[in-house]
Amino acid sequence: MDQETETTQTPSGEQDIILQAALKLFANKGYFNTSLLDIKEAANLQSLQIIHHHFKTKQLLASALYANVSDSLSISIDDISRRNPKASEQLRGIVDLLFTLTDDAPDVMRFILTVKINDFLHEEKIGLEAPAQNKIIKIIDAGIKAGEIRNICPQLAYAYFFGVIDNTLKLVLAGSLDKKADFYQAQAWLAAWNTIAKK
Amino acid sequence: MDQETETTQTPSGEQDIILQAALKLFANKGYFNTSLLDIKEAANLQSLQIIHHHFKTKQLLASALYANVSDSLSISIDDISRRNPKASEQLRGIVDLLFTLTDDAPDVMRFILTVKINDFLHEEKIGLEAPAQNKIIKIIDAGIKAGEIRNICPQLAYAYFFGVIDNTLKLVLAGSLDKKADFYQAQAWLAAWNTIAKK
DNA sequence: GTCTATATTTTGATAGAC
DNA sequence: GTCTATCAAAATATAGAC
Numbered sequence: 001m002d003q004e005t006e007t008t009q010t011p012s013g014e015q016d017i018i019l020q021a022a023l024k025l026f027a028n029k030g031y032f033n034t035s036l037l038d039i040k041e042a043a044n045l046q047s048l049q050i051i052h053h054h055f056k057t058k059q060l061l062a063s064a065l066y067a068n069v070s071d072s073l074s075i076s077i078d079d080i081s082r083r084n085p086k087a088s089e090q091l092r093g094i095v096d097l098l099f100t101l102t103d104d105a106p107d108v109m110r111f112i113l114t115v116k117i118n119d120f121l122h123e124e125k126i127g128l129e130a131p132a133q134n135k136i137i138k139i140i141d142a143g144i145k146a147g148e149i150r151n152i153c154p155q156l157a158y159a160y161f162f163g164v165i166d167n168t169l170k171l172v173l174a175g176s177l178d179k180k181a182d183f184y185q186a187q188a189w190l191a192a193w194n195t196i197a198k199k
Numbered sequence: 200m201d202q203e204t205e206t207t208q209t210p211s212g213e214q215d216i217i218l219q220a221a222l223k224l225f226a227n228k229g230y231f232n233t234s235l236l237d238i239k240e241a242a243n244l245q246s247l248q249i250i251h252h253h254f255k256t257k258q259l260l261a262s263a264l265y266a267n268v269s270d271s272l273s274i275s276i277d278d279i280s281r282r283n284p285k286a287s288e289q290l291r292g293i294v295d296l297l298f299t300l301t302d303d304a305p306d307v308m309r310f311i312l313t314v315k316i317n318d319f320l321h322e323e324k325i326g327l328e329a330p331a332q333n334k335i336i337k338i339i340d341a342g343i344k345a346g347e348i349r350n351i352c353p354q355l356a357y358a359y360f361f362g363v364i365d366n367t368l369k370l371v372l373a374g375s376l377d378k379k380a381d382f383y384q385a386q387a388w389l390a391a392w393n394t395i396a397k398k
Numbered sequence: 399g400t401c402t403a404t405a406t407t408t409t410g411a412t413a414g415a416c
Numbered sequence: 417g418t419c420t421a422t423c424a425a426a427a428t429a430t431a432g433a434c
Binding site: 033155160165167171177184188191195 | 229231232317318351352354355359361362363365367375383386387390391393394395
Binding site: 234235236247248251255256257 | 426427428429430
């Protein structure tokens with residue numbers, strides 16, 4: 001509603017309204033618990049046909065949504081990487097982004113953290129090959145080579161680090177904590193960073 | 200198939216066969232991607248009616264499964280707690296249990312870690328009120344009072360700790376690592392414990 | 399009492415009228 | 417080209433026959 005879209009491509013109006021409605025529903029009820037009828041009503045459309053016109057099928061709608069969010073994340077990560085030389089600073093920037101998103105666009109973060117993309121995406125083995133994840137693993141790899149991060153498997157380091165971060169954000173998104181995400185950021189960053197920092 | 204059930208109640212044969220088949224399918228394909236027909240065939244039943252006879256509906260079947268796994272975990276945690284006085288030892292025992300389960304009964308762990316129980320369980324707000332989770336949070340709380348664990352919100356400590364553990368196990372279960380879970384246990388324990396340990 | 403067959407419902411997708 | 421109406425498929429649940 002009041003949150004701006006992250007999509008950098010084709011803000012064609014009707015499509016974005018559908019995508020936003022779908023994002024909200026998928027994020028809160030899940031892919032299978034959301035029908036096209038639900039999306040139609042949430043988007044205030046006059047007919048189901050409009051959805052089929054813009055996105056051929058429900059799967060393609062969800063895939064487009066995933067691509068949007070994924071691209072947007074990738075671009076933000078690239079920006080952060082460009083502005084910060086050290087791996088620790090880059091990771092700090094990414095953490096800041098995620099905590100900010102949690103407060104400002106919780107549905108986007110719910111979609112990222114809780115939706116199982118394999119429910120609608122069947123091409124190859126996605127999940128670990130997600131572009132944003134790949135970029136972060138490369139950052140970690142560089143951090144290891146630079147001596148900032150201890151010498152463990154980058155995938156494991158990723159798992160440790162974002163295990164702490166993601167679980168903290170999930171708690172906030174579930175409404176189990178009484179403060180906004182921002183309040184827990186410094187603490188969580190420290191705990192996460194310590195799992196992978198050298199020395 | 201070759202793994203023993205954790206269920207302590209009513210091993211009535213046919214029910215258990217259905218539950219095991221459902222567990223495997225739910226764990227690997229998800230709740231909505233598994234039809235009763237799939238379960239019927241995986242369990243080598245002669246008719247769908249048999250499932251409806253034992254469990255009135257698909258939801259109730261899934262709920263029964265969840266209750267079984269949840270109870271079994273709770274009992275194991277109680278055993279561990281009884282045998283170890285210190286919080287750190289209790290958590291260590293729980294971690295050992297989870298890594299062992301990952302190697303010996305991967306489908307059970309997949310069910311625990313990757314199935315969204317809200318897909319079939321709609322009673323109240325479950326998820327954080329899961330009995331096993333509650334027990335662990337109490338252990339953490341005791342650890343804080345005993346000065347073993349630093350003084351943070353127990354829910355946050357739980358999130359940090361099992362963020363590291365669960366993510367590591369998910370990597371193993373996804374087949375992204377080349378060794379068995381056991382190989383990564385000591386490392387993961389240390390990383391997880393350091394996120395909450397005092398000093 | 400166990401299985402075959404069917405009914406019902408939901409929902410994704412399409413075809414046709416204005 | 418947009419909406420109404422319908423179709424088709426799938427899957428859950430039930431009813432009835434042997």
